[in-house]
Amino acid sequence: MTPLLEIENLRVSFPTTQGRIEVVKGVSFTLGRERLGIVGESGSGKSMTGRAILRLIRSPGEVTAERMMFDGTDLLSRSERAMRPLRGARMSMIMQDPKFSLNPVMTVGAQIAEAVRAHESVPRRALANRVREMLEAVRINDPDRVARMYPHEVSGGMGQRVMIAMMLIPRPDLLIADEPTSALDVSVQAQVLDLIDELIVNNGMGLLLISHDLNLVARYCDRILVMNSGEVVESCDAADLHAATHPYTRGLLAAIPRIDETRDVLPVLDRSAWSGT
Amino acid sequence: MPIDFRSRDGILRFFRVLTGFVLTIALTFLGLLAITFFIGRVVPIDPVLAVVGDRATQEQYDAMKIAMGLDRPLILQFVSYVGDVVQGDLGRSVSTNRLVAEDLARVFPATLEMATIGIIIGVGLGVPMGVTAAAHQGSWLDQGIRVLALLGYSVPAFWLGLVGLALFYASLGWVSGPGRVDIFYDGVVDPVTGLLLVDSILAGDWEVFRNALSHLVLPAAILGFFSLAYIARMTRSFMLDQLGQEYITTARVKGVSEWRVIWVHAFAPIRVPLITVIGLSYAGLLEGSVMIETVFSWPGIGNYLTVALLNADMNAVLGATLIIGAVFIGINKTSDVLYRVLDPRST
Known part of the structure; x- marks a missing residue:
């Protein structure tokens, strides 16, 4: 069976006044119907990797790769128009902050329905039913009322549930979740992630979870890639994260505070250990 | 929030909003009237002179000033001006010798x-x-x-x-x-x-x-x-x-x-x-x-x-x-x- 996603030597660059700067420098991985986590600090290129897969990097940004296959078809050679049937319908992305990622002047219901209507023509009534079912699936009580609300009228946690509903309603095979909980309160973070996890596992989808939170990724993913300044520095099973060998990963792990610890000072990353400067 | 016309509260709210709306328009217009009126009186243009011309005698001048109501205190002039405007009377134009309201309608x-x-x-x-x-x-x-x-x-x-x-x-x-x-x-x-x-x-x-x-x-x-x-x-x-x-x-x-x-x-x-x-x-x-x-x-x-x-x-x-x-x-x-x-x- 071909893997869902095969990426080989993915590079993303942007022009600056000092010439082109590569933000992703040759990332390779494959993803089946499993949960893969990408962790790294801000600017490590993890979000850019996610967006490059959906071909969302717009000019003047540039994406190159030796291989970028989704379910046996080449992504790189597709035109913008040819990407459209894939986007949403086969691979989808949950964005970071529902405050900014939902259109402020469209009702929640209309935005969810649009995700279906972009790919198939469904009669009005059947569409409304499907939206209601999807809202129920993301644990929204009173889905009919919520469907008529505007994004500014819902809370952050509810907004992110709406986002999940919108991205999963066309039943895609691959979901990219780009920091899906970093804009939410800690108390709702776990609820939202449990929900994503449940829907992914039940539907047999692939998940690419992008986060800066090592613990969170270790808990919700099968495998983990650790990225630093555009490169994958470590790749391991989630269960073996504690046995990571790269000094960057070790440094990150050591910097996680524990509730029962007695350390007065948290260690600082010693970047000279891997960058060689 | 949209106004619900089916409920009693909704209708009341509609009228409250409408009253506020009309009041703001009326107040803004009154302010506009006051500013234009007082600017018109402050500018160094003598409206009496514009009517009688510069060869008129002092008596003719004074008579015209009283006829135009310009001898009264400013505030009284303003009140009567507002009264006239509300009735659609903007006075007569000196240059076209027609009612200003008619001129403007043209x-x-x-x-x-x-x-x-x-x-x-x-x-x-x-x-x-x-x-x-x-x-x-x-x-x-x-x-x-x-x-x-x-x-x-x-x-x-x-x-x-x-x-x-x-x-x-x-x-x-x-x-x-x-x-x-x-x-x-x-x-x-x-x-x-x-x-x-x-x-x-x-x-x-x-x-x-x-x-x-x-x-x-x-x-x-x-x-x-x-x-x-x-x-x-x-x-x-x-x-x-x-x-x-x-x-x-x-x-x-x-x-x-x-x-x-x-x-x-x-x-x-x-x-x-x-x-x-x-x-x-x-x-x-x-x-x-x-x-x-x-x-x-x-x-x-x-x-x-x-x-x-x-x-x-x-x-x-x-x-x-x-x-x-x-x-x-x-x-x-x-x-x-x-x-x-x-x-x-x-x-």
Whole structure:
């Protein structure tokens, strides 16, 4: 069976006044119907990797790769128009902050329905039913009322549930979740992630979870890639994260505070250990 | 929050909102009246002198001053002025020797007609141009539209008017020359609304309609070009702002067509700021462009106000200022109502 996603030597660059700067420098991985986590600090290129897969990097940004296959078809050679049937319908992305990622002047219901209507023509009534079912699936009580609300009228946690509903309603095979909980309160973070996890596992989808939170990724993913300044520095099973060998990963792990610890000072990353400067 | 007309509370709320609305308009208008009135009295122009001329004797002068009511305290003058205005009496113009209200009923529709056609051209072309430029940022299309908009900002109105007349009227003969209508057709249709195009349609006189349109099209197109320049630039910058937002990426992730991304997702949120821009441009056109009205011998309010100012015809100046102020108030209030309709976030 071909893997869902095969990426080989993915590079993303942007022009600056000092010439082109590569933000992703040759990332390779494959993803089946499993949960893969990408962790790294801000600017490590993890979000850019996610967006490059959906071909969302717009000019003047540039994406190159030796291989970028989704379910046996080449992504790189597709035109913008040819990407459209894939986007949403086969691979989808949950964005970071529902405050900014939902259109402020469209009702929640209309935005969810649009995700279906972009790919198939469904009669009005059947569409409304499907939206209601999807809202129920993301644990929204009173889905009919919520469907008529505007994004500014819902809370952050509810907004992110709406986002999940919108991205999963066309039943895609691959979901990219780009920091899906970093804009939410800690108390709702776990609820939202449990929900994503449940829907992914039940539907047999692939998940690419992008986060800066090592613990969170270790808990919700099968495998983990650790990225630093555009490169994958470590790749391991989630269960073996504690046995990571790269000094960057070790440094990150050591910097996680524990509730029962007695350390007065948290260690600082010693970047000279891997960058060689 | 939308008003629910089915409930008693909803209806009460509607009337409360309506009362507040009418009150603000009335207060704003009163403020406008006060400012125009007192400015009219403070300027170093002697309205009495304007009437009697500089060879009148002191007795004639004093008699006229009392007849005009100018010997009374300012505040009393203001009160009676407000009373007159409310009854539609704006006084008599010294230069035309007609009632100012009658004069305005004649000149304002001329400007209204030209400005309305102008703003329709400006919006009809400017908005799509701005959106297209933003959607193709950096392309030759964008550059072309930006140059056109820059021209609209920098070309003087009178020059464009003269060149337009020389080319389209004198050389090519595509349009009619200055004035609202050929003398032959002047006064043929009854002035019901004062808008020649509308009046000729009402009278069913298509010959007059065609002639009036051929007179109107060039000055209106030039006005339209100026508002187009402004509207296209503003639309472009609003759109660029929207196209950088996260929810545009969301729409693309869903696989929505690019046309829908631009015209539904990015355009819908800019309608509110766009209404402000369009409203202000329209109000600016309704003030009457003195340059265009002069070049095209257009008997509009810009021309009327300029002549009145030069003749120290204070009643006419105040009357015209009031009309322009009322237009601004009207357009602002209309924009307010449209905001509420178009933006779910406003209450």
